[in-house]
Structure formats: structure tokens, C-alpha cells
Amino acid sequence: ELKVEQNPLFLSMQEGKNYTIYCNYSTTSDRLYWYRQDPGKSLESLFVLLSNGAVKQEGRLMASLDTKARLSTLHITAAVHDLSATYFCAVDQETSGSRLTFGEGTQLTVNP
Amino acid sequence: DGGITQSPKYLFRKEGQNVTLSCEQNLNHDAMYWYRQDPGQGLRLIYYSQIVNDFQKGDIAEGYSVSREKKESFPLTVTSAQKNPTAFYLCASSMKPGARYNEQFFGPGTRLTVL
Numbered sequence: 001e002l003k004v005e006q007n008p009l010f011l012s013m014q015e016g017k018n019y020t021i022y023c024n025y026s027t028t029s030d031r032l033y034w035y036r037q038d039p040g041k042s043l044e045s046l047f048v049l050l051s052n053g054a055v056k057q058e059g060r061l062m063a064s065l066d067t068k069a070r071l072s073t074l075h076i077t078a079a080v081h082d083l084s085a086t087y088f089c090a091v092d093q094e095t096s097g098s099r100l101t102f103g104e105g106t107q108l109t110v111n112p
Numbered sequence: 113d114g115g116i117t118q119s120p121k122y123l124f125r126k127e128g129q130n131v132t133l134s135c136e137q138n139l140n141h142d143a144m145y146w147y148r149q150d151p152g153q154g155l156r157l158i159y160y161s162q163i164v165n166d167f168q169k170g171d172i173a174e175g176y177s178v179s180r181e182k183k184e185s186f187p188l189t190v191t192s193a194q195k196n197p198t199a200f201y202l203c204a205s206s207m208k209p210g211a212r213y214n215e216q217f218f219g220p221g222t223r224l225t226v227l
Contacts (some may be wrong), residue, residue: 031213042202043155043218050213088154090216098143098162098209099170100216104154 002027004091006103014111016078021106023072023089030067031092033100034074036085043088047074079110115139116219118203123224125190125197133188133222135203144186145204145216148172155202161186162209190224198226 003026013019023032030051035043047056049065049072056063060083062075072089086107090100116137125131135144143162147155157170161180175194180186186205190197200223204216 033215035218042221043204045215045217048213048215092214098206098214099157099160100214102155107152 002029002091002093002101004089004101004103006087006089006106008106009104010107010109012109012111013076013079015080018078019076021074021076021087021108023074023091023103025070025072025091025101027093028067028070029091029093030065032065032072033090033092034063034072035088035090037088037105038085046087076108081110081112084108084110116203116205116217118201118219118222120222121220123222125224125226127226128192130189130191131224133190133201133203133224135186135188135219136184137186137203137205137217137219138184139205139207139217140183141205141217142183142208143206143214144180145206146170146176146178146186146188147202147204149200149202158188158201196226197224199224 005024007022032049034046037043047063052067054065060077065072086105088105090102119134145160146158156172158176159178161167167180177189202221203219206214206216
């Protein structure tokens with residue numbers, strides 16, 4: 001059974017600081033997705049990572065994938081308040097058909 | 113505009129009632145999904161469908177039922193057998209099972225409250 005673990009689950013940081021969210025998964029996969037959820041809202045797709053070494057960047061967020069280590073990171077650079085949200089990673093295992101397995105989410109709060 | 117719509121946005125259910133949540137997509141996606149999210153929690157898969165007239169149970173299917181009579185539509189019924197249905201329900205779709213990747217796109221959600 002595929003397990004996906006994120007850490008930390010809660011992250012409070014100051015504006016202007018850098019931090020990294022980690023997503024570990026338990027079985028082989030080279031397809032990983034990051035989503036953002038604002039309070040009371042739905043999930044918005046952020047990044048699609050499809051191979052070992054893949055790196056994607058959008059604004060102050062950068063995501064990477066290391067399939068050998070079964071690890072993805074979401075790096076936040078010079079955080080701003082607008083980045084406050086919950087971030088989910090999700091792993092796609094080809095043998096599971098079209099299912100994704102989601103991590104528990106990381107609730108990020110950026111304080112002024 | 114292409115997208116996924118869910119209705120209603122808010123739904124109140126009395127004890128013992130069945131209610132149906134609507135999910136429609138015009139993205140021409142083959143696969144559709146229903147998730148449940150409880151406050152402060154992640155997503156749990158209820159049912160999913162990879163093709164019309166076929167669907168599979170997810171991790172928490174008990175007390176729920178679905179149908180997939182049209183490619184665009186995947187309604188979810190919350191039956192009276194679901195003892196604690198108060199939650200946020202999210203519908204999603206993705207292009208095609210077996211595609212190179214399986215990015216799922218989400219609807220705006222339905223918030224169900226049991227009175």
C-alpha cells in the first residue's frame with residue numbers, strides 16, 4: 001500500500017524567510033503533484049513532476065522530485081502572506097490505475 | 113470556459129435522508145473522482161470512475177453510492193447509512209487512465225451538514 005507523508009504538518013514562518021516542505025512516499029513512482037488549498041476552498045494544481053530530477057518553479061515556490069530517494073520538496077523563498085494556505089502532495093502509482101494518494105497536507109501560515 | 117462544477121455549494125441534510133451531490137465537467141475527461149475532506153484533514157477517496165458505466169470503490173465507500181451514465185456527470189448520493197456525513201465533498205476529474213500523467217482538477221466543493 002502506498003503511503004505518502006508530509007512534514008511538517010504545520011508551519012508558521014515570518015515574511016521574508018525561506019523554508020522547505022517535504023513529501024516522502026513509500027513505493028516506486030515518478031509522478032508527483034503539488035496542490036494548494038485556501039481555507040474553505042477547493043484544491044488548485046501547482047506543479048506536476050514527471051521524472052527523476054524534475055524541477056518546476058512558479059514565483060516564490062519551487063518543487064523538485066528525487067525518485068530514488070522517494071522524496072519531493074516544495075521550497076518557499078522569501079515568503080509573503082499570500083502564500084498562507086495548506087499544501088498537499090499527491091503521488092500517482094501506475095499500478096493503481098488512475099488513483100492518486102494524497103499526503104496529509106502542510107498548513108502554512110506566513111506572519112508579517 | 114472548461115471546468116468542473118459542483119452543486120449545491122451548501123447542503124443540509126436531516127437524519128435519515130438521502131441526498132445527492134452533483135458533479136459535472138466539460139473538460140472531456142474520462143476519469144472522475146469523489147473525495148471527502150474533514151476539518152483539518154487530508155482527502156479520502158470515496159469512489160472513482162475511469163469510464164462511463166463503470167466505477168470502483170475508494171477507501172471509504174460505505175454509506176455512499178454513485179453512477180456514471182454520462183461522461184460529463186458523476187453524481188454522489190450520501191445515504192442514510194452514512195452515519196457521520198458532515199464534511200466537505202470534492203469532485204475531481206483527470207484526462208484518461210493510463211495517460212502519461214494523471215493530474216486531477218478539482219471542482220469548488222459541496223459542504224454538507226447534517227442537522
